[in-house]
Ligand SMILES: Nc1nc2c(ncn2[C@@H]2O[C@H](COP(=O)(O)OP(=O)(O)OP(=O)(O)O)[C@@H](O)[C@H]2O)c(=O)[nH]1
């Protein structure tokens with residue numbers, strides 16, 4: 001039997017990706033933020049004896065939607081062969097979402113209607129007569145709770161029955177289905193009156209109580225910074241000791257086993273393996289616990305529903321810079337990695353606003369840069385000062401991003417007011433958080449792993465060739481190469497050796513620490529000491545400032561190119577960030593020298 005294709009459609013934030021993961025065992029990104037999925041994701045699963053391709057679509061506000069992510073979903077519905085649709089609604093909002101399901105039903109494809117978040121519906125006393133709906137609509141209706149896995153079996157069963165009886169139905173073209181809005185509204189109202197009972201005045205929830213503080217005009221801003229501070233306090237206090245421990249373990253493994261084992265190898269090969277690959281990759285690997293902790297905390301924030309509050313809170317400020325509150329959320333999402341944040345701009349409808357947002361996302365302090373900063377701040381600054389130095393980079397990251405937007409805001413033109421729904425706060429489940437952070441760590445290894453290995457290998461070659469010269473000295477290839485760039489970096493207080501790591505950092509910031517380990521010939525646990533001896537705080541801060549502001553990595557550039565569809569814009573934004581990085585480091589270093 002042929003493979004069937006089934007797509008999940010619904011309004012944003014209704015739990016499509018959660019159900020997708022439940023049904024297929026995949027690990028698509030889930031978050032309490034309308035616009036989490038901006039791409040098609042697909043997975044295969046077996047339904048009865050039939051192989052099914054399940055496709056998770058970005059949320060649609062309605063079939064008229066025209067932001068980029070909605071266009072992707074619409075285009076899929078219009079052009080692909082689809083055997084059935086699973087329409088996912090938020091049961092607590094059935095009054096507003098049922099019309100959407102009716103709109104989809106007009107497409108003429110077989111559908112299964114899934115009313116998700118049954119747990120919340122019960123808590124809010126929204127009562128749905130499933131049987132009445134099923135009878136009136138003539139399609140299977142499932143009341144489920146995807147997050148907690150309730151009712152999933154029912155969906156599977158409905159799918160199986162549907163595929164079993166599937167006779168290909170002729171489809172109604174999308175544009176035709178769109179011309180029935182009034183009829184749909186009437187039908188929806190009749191159905192609701194018949195099958196749904198919800199309380200007249202909803203009771204005040206704890207979401208409202210929390211929002212009184214978090215959405216307060218100034219208390220909310222204070223709360224935001226407290227949350228931010230708490231976020232990296234956790235990363236610091238949990239991740240940093242683990243990193244040190246891992247460094248010590250790797251160092252011990254090197255001296256006890258690897259050095260003796262490599263004793264009989266020719267010197268260049270032993271040096272390449274130990275001082276190149278092991279030191280470089282090992283030093284980067286010590287950051288895995290920090291990356292894991294970091295993503296755990298970020299996923300918890302994303303899944304809590306706070307992002308939508310941040311968007312709301314910052315909307316007024318952002319609109320002075322030609323953007324809206326959602327662009328602020330993209331800056332925060334960039335804390336993890338700039339690439340998904342750039343893709344997340346698809347939810348912005350105005351293409352010029354999208355570009356403006358893409359211009360400033362690369363200034364967001366991503367987790368790869370965080371590695372560099374954690375390393376340098378602990379190496380150079382006192383334990384008391386280090387967290388504050390780190391906080392200063394988060395603040396600077398926002399300031400430079402905002403200033404950039406402010407400079408270019410005039411290009412955006414007419415702005416629409418932000419209309420966004422605030423989802424209720426939801427507590428993340430542990431299993432989901434564990435899954436998510438493992439996924440991110442896996443992505444980190446897959447994505448950056450190759451770059452890191454290749455990067456440290458090339459750096460070893462550059463610093464140790466021609467064989468026989470003092471490693472990383474002026475006579476080495478790296479030394480000769482750096483001589484060319486010295487005039488550019490010397491006024492910033494960034495010396496020859498450091499500037500080499502910055503060149504590699506252009507490819508990916510994950511390489512920087514590994515590169516430094518190889519350049520300074522230091523093992524996974526020695527680099528902090530070596531750095532502390534070889535530079536003062538001004539040079540270190542200037543180096544970090546440059547790292548914060550210049551191009552994050554090639555992957556980000558590729559994402560900007562893909563999403564903006566403009567090489568000119570990509571080049572211009574790269575030059576913009578390089579220029580700002582140089583000027584900021586120059587101004588800082590030259591001023592700091594006066595003290
Ligand atoms: N309480 C409750 N929360 C749920 C349930 N299903 C999903 N969620 C939460 O709802 C939020 C949105 O889930 P997603 O699966 O990302 O929703 P989506 O429809 O894919 O959203 P977009 O991709 O943005 O369109 C997340 O915080 C989920 O944890 C449920 O059954 N009950």
Ligand SMILES: [Mg+2]
Pocket residue numbers: 016017018029030036037056057058059
């Ligand atoms: Mg989704």
